[in-house]
Amino acid sequence: MSAKLEILNPFLPRLLAGCAFALGLGFAPAAHAQDVAAFYRGKTVEMIVGASAGGTYDAYARALTRHLATHIPGTPGIVVKNMPGAGSVVAARHLYIQAPKDGTVIGTIMRGAVMEPLLGEVEKAHFDSRKFQWLASASTANGATCIARTDAKVKDFSEVFTKELIVGASARGSAIGDMPRYINNLLKTKFKIVSGYNGTPDTIIAFERGELEGICGLEFADLPRQIPSYNEGKVKVLVQIGMSADPELKKLNVPEIWDFLKNPADRIVGELIFAQLEFGRPFVAPPNVPQERVTALRRAFDDTFKDPRFLADIEKLKLELDPRTGEQVQALIEKIFASPPELVQRAREIVQ
Numbered sequence: 001m002s003a004k005l006e007i008l009n010p011f012l013p014r015l016l017a018g019c020a021f022a023l024g025l026g027f028a029p030a031a032h033a034q035d036v037a038a039f040y041r042g043k044t045v046e047m048i049v050g051a052s053a054g055g056t057y058d059a060y061a062r063a064l065t066r067h068l069a070t071h072i073p074g075t076p077g078i079v080v081k082n083m084p085g086a087g088s089v090v091a092a093r094h095l096y097i098q099a100p101k102d103g104t105v106i107g108t109i110m111r112g113a114v115m116e117p118l119l120g121e122v123e124k125a126h127f128d129s130r131k132f133q134w135l136a137s138a139s140t141a142n143g144a145t146c147i148a149r150t151d152a153k154v155k156d157f158s159e160v161f162t163k164e165l166i167v168g169a170s171a172r173g174s175a176i177g178d179m180p181r182y183i184n185n186l187l188k189t190k191f192k193i194v195s196g197y198n199g200t201p202d203t204i205i206a207f208e209r210g211e212l213e214g215i216c217g218l219e220f221a222d223l224p225r226q227i228p229s230y231n232e233g234k235v236k237v238l239v240q241i242g243m244s245a246d247p248e249l250k251k252l253n254v255p256e257i258w259d260f261l262k263n264p265a266d267r268i269v270g271e272l273i274f275a276q277l278e279f280g281r282p283f284v285a286p287p288n289v290p291q292e293r294v295t296a297l298r299r300a301f302d303d304t305f306k307d308p309r310f311l312a313d314i315e316k317l318k319l320e321l322d323p324r325t326g327e328q329v330q331a332l333i334e335k336i337f338a339s340p341p342e343l344v345q346r347a348r349e350i351v352q
Contacts, residue, residue, distance in 0.1 A: 040074030048107030050091030052199030088113035096127035103293035136301035141280030142242030143220035175217035221320035298326035
């Protein structure tokens, strides 16, 4: 550039630099999109499900994988792999430690496993939930319930304070294993927890046979799909456990767990413990996946949640859809894990 031009327009160098920056902004996203598409084209993405086949986590994962690929740049194939064990802790460890960190492996894990490094057996978790790349949540779990057979001796939740109710559970970290334990420790109720069932489907079979009197932790929206006897009028909903009241349960005058948490200190602890219900069906990528692929996967989930074909699938399966973005899930988990140490310690004592 000549000295004359510099004198005539001293701002020209900055203007040209600004144009270059603007052009860079214009082309960078397109270039990133092309890079992501080139990476995924011809590849197969593995969806790890940290739960047994046939359960609700599995149902959401399989419904999503039927439609998710069309919204990922490059349209990769997607296969589902069930990896149950220790309430999804096995799957969480696999995603955190062993799975490739390139975006070709994603998964869904039980919300109890997400909380394990904070409230559970911390030294055994071997993962940090804050370092996962959270992609989405298909629904909250604010409609979580405790249910009982109508032929059980307990007829309403207030009776569980004085009468034993036999409930079934699979592993620690599963909703049906954790919820009755949390409530027992918070409220001194008398749920008798029989554990060791091979996942929620097997627990439901035992409930239907009369081997169990109740189950705690199933979501109200899932009862018609999962519990045949519910559709026959043989099941009573005792209490709802969500962070906010489920409108349908409110119409049925089902009490909230908060109605029984009278002590303000216990209520605060309960809010920390039950905050996990806000990300009821979370989907995740391992740590250190390149950010452009994380962003592409997050937007693919967002677009799938609006896809008419997916919505028709969800309606047919009678699954609840109340999605959260990956950014929302990530922010909530970071907020929960930043709770004051004294509150975390008290919550850990309740959970243990």
